[in-house]
Each structure stands twice: as C-alpha cells, then as structure tokens.
Amino acid sequence: MRSIDPKKLSIAELQQILVGSIAPRPIALVSTIDAKGIANLAPYSFFNVFSSNPPLLIFSSNRRGNDNTTKDTLCNVSLNSEVVINVVTVDIVRQATLASINYPSDVSEFEKAGFTTLESDIVKPFRVKESPVQFECKVRMVYHLGSGPGAGNLILCDIKKIHLAESIFNEKNQIEPDKIRLIGRLGRAFYTQTGGDSLFRIVQPVGQIGIGFDNLPDQIKYSHILSGNDLAALASVEEIKTLSDPDERVIRIVKDNHLKKAEKIKQIHQLAKEALSNGNIAKAWDILLSGNYI
Numbered sequence: 138m139r140s141i142d143p144k145k146l147s148i149a150e151l152q153q154i155l156v157g158s159i160a161p162r163p164i165a166l167v168s169t170i171d172a173k174g175i176a177n178l179a180p181y182s183f184f185n186v187f188s189s190n191p192p193l194l195i196f197s198s199n200r201r202g203n204d205n206t207t208k209d210t211l212c213n214v215s216l217n218s219e220v221v222i223n224v225v226t227v228d229i230v231r232q233a234t235l236a237s238i239n240y241p242s243d244v245s246e247f248e249k250a251g252f253t254t255l256e257s258d259i260v261k262p263f264r265v266k267e268s269p270v271q272f273e274c275k276v277r278m279v280y281h282l283g284s285g286p287g288a289g290n291l292i293l294c295d296i297k298k299i300h301l302a303e304s305i306f307n308e309k310n311q312i313e314p315d316k317i318r319l320i321g322r323l324g325r326a327f328y329t330q331t332g333g334d335s336l337f338r339i340v341q342p343v344g345q346i347g348i349g350f351d352n353l354p355d356q357i358k359y360s361h362i363l364s365g366n367d368l369a370a371l372a373s374v375e376e377i378k379t380l381s382d383p384d385e386r387v388i389r390i391v392k393d394n395h396l397k398k399a400e401k402i403k404q405i406h407q408l409a410k411e412a413l414s415n416g417n418i419a420k421a422w423d424i425l426l427s428g429n430y431i
C-alpha cells in the first residue's frame with residue numbers, strides 16, 4: 138500500500154492520482170457565451186449532480202497547470218451567470234474532446250468541433266443539438282478553491298429547464314442506459330462507455346434491512362470461493378430462511394464418501410457462486426443450507 142502526503146507530490150503527479158482513482162467521471166459539455174455574444178463550448182469531467190431539490194449541477198473549471206491562467210468558461214459564467222450543460226454520449230465523445238482545444242476566446246468551439254447550436258428557452262448560451270440531454274442553468278455561485286496552478290473553481294448551477302431526446306427513453310418512460318450510452322472519463326487518455334456488457338443491475342430495495350456480514354455463518358463468511366460481492370449479496374436478505382427446497386446436486390456432494398469435507402464445502406460454494414452470478418440469491422441460500430449437515 139502506498140500512503141502519500143499530497144503536499145509532497147507535484148501538481149501533475151497528484152492530478153494523475155486523483156483522476157486515475159476518482160473515475161469514471163461523467164462529462165459535461167458546457168456551453169457559455171461571452172460579452173460579444175460568441176458561443177463557447179468545453180468538456181468538463183469534474184462534474185456531477187449534487188441535489189434534486191433544488192435541482193443542482195456542479196462542475197469545476199480549473200486554473201491551467203502550465204501557466205496558471207483561467208479558462209473562458211469561468212470568465213463567461215463570472216460575467217453573466219448562465220450555462221447550458223449538455224451530456225456526452227458515445228456518438229459525440231470525439232467531437233467533445235475536440236472542443237477541449239484551447240482556441241482563442243473569439244473562436245467558437247461549436248464550429249471547430251462540428252456541433253450545431255440550438256437556441257435555449259431561458260438562458261442565452263446555446264444548447265448542443267447533438268447531445269440528448271441539455272440542462273439550461275443559472276449559476277448560483279462560483280467558489281474559488283485556490284489561486285495556484287490546478288486550483289478548481291467550483292461552479293454551482295441551478296437547473297431551470299431540461300431538454301430530453303425521445304430516443305433515450307424505454308417504453309416505461311425511463312431513461313435506458315443502453316439507449317443514452319453515456320461516456321465516462323478515467324485517468325490519462327482513457328474513457329469508458331456505458332451500455333451492452335458494461336451494464337449490470339444490483340437491486341437493493343430501500344428500507345430492506347439486510348442481515349449483514351456479521352450474521353453470516355462462519356463457514357460462509359470465511360469461504361475461499363465466495364468473494365466480498367458474493368457475501369454482500371447473501372448478506373442483503375432480511376433473514377436466513379429455513380431450507381425449503383434441498384438442492385439435489387448438493388445432496389450428491391454431501392453423500393459422496395470419496396470427497397473430503399473441505400472439497401465438499403468448496404464444491405457447494407462454487408454452486409452457490411454460480412447461482413449468485415445469475416442473480417439468484419434465494420437459490421444460493423438453498424444451496425448453502427442444503428450443505429448444512431456436512
């Protein structure tokens with residue numbers, strides 16, 4: 138384990154540790170406008186949603202690491218307190234990175250990166266037509282976090298209007314990850330896309346009080362086969378139910394006189410693991426309880 142005092146690292150080294158370990162980060166494609174009405178666009182991955190009531194997004198426009206200058210986005214929001222935050226998807230990620238180039242202030246990244254401007258309803262900055270979700274925001278506050286290179290400027294944005302493309306919804310009117318295909322940024326030049334094989338579900342109903350690791354029987358808790366994730370799934374149930382349906386495969390393992398006890402436990406835990414990988418927690422418990430009398 139490396140234990141580091143952040144003050145002992147250069148800003149560049151520290152930045153790589155931060156962005157390499159706090160990831161993936163969503164990307165905001167931030168649209169602002171300057172005093173002359175020139176549209177500005179830039180991607181920001183120090184970005185997230187922080188409140189639903191009031192609806193609020195935040196992002197940070199950092200001072201440049203090389204020359205400690207500030208960015209056009211910060212200048213524009215300080216001027217007129219308006220932004221449109223557009224989400225970045227698989228289809229537009231390369232264009233979004235092109236918009237990160239430090240073009241002169243009087244050049245619009247909309248044009249350079251090939252994005253189409255859409256008039257907003259409430260604020261002056263344009264929406265990005267190619268992005269499927271666009272948030273019109275008023276800037277509530279800019280909080281300067283420091284004055285040296287790399288210092289963040291936290292920008293709190295109150296959402297005033299949300300525009301959503303029909304294409305991202307499923308038939309139940311929910312935003313479908315496989316349809317919206319959002320992008321995440323990691324360290325260095327790495328990105329990740331959501332959708333397909335990268336998606337999985339964890340159902341942990343709010344209000345369901347799981348038994349927790351401490352109530353797992355020791356033989357399960359200290360298994361060499363079941364992982365922390367497997368144990369967490371087992372520990373998510375409200376009670377350990379009594380065995381209702383003994384598993385035939387486990388009975389065979391238990392009755393097999395050629396197998397040593399440790400091997401029997403291993404095989405039973407492997408079967409339970411398989412059930413868990415299929416999302417079947419009840420079956421996993423049946424398997425484990427069927428082996429109870431080893």
Ligand SMILES: Cc1cc2nc3c(=O)[nH]c(=O)nc-3n(C[C@H](O)[C@H](O)[C@H](O)COP(=O)(O)O)c2cc1C
Nearest residue numbers: 179180181182183197198199208209210237238239
């Ligand atoms: C995917 C991506 C994410 C970025 N995230 C940030 C960020 O969170 N904060 C930041 O200050 N710069 C970030 N940058 C760099 C800015 O986009 C870049 O400095 C840009 O030129 C700023 O434009 P502006 O001067 O028009 O605001 C990011 C760049 C990329 C490609």
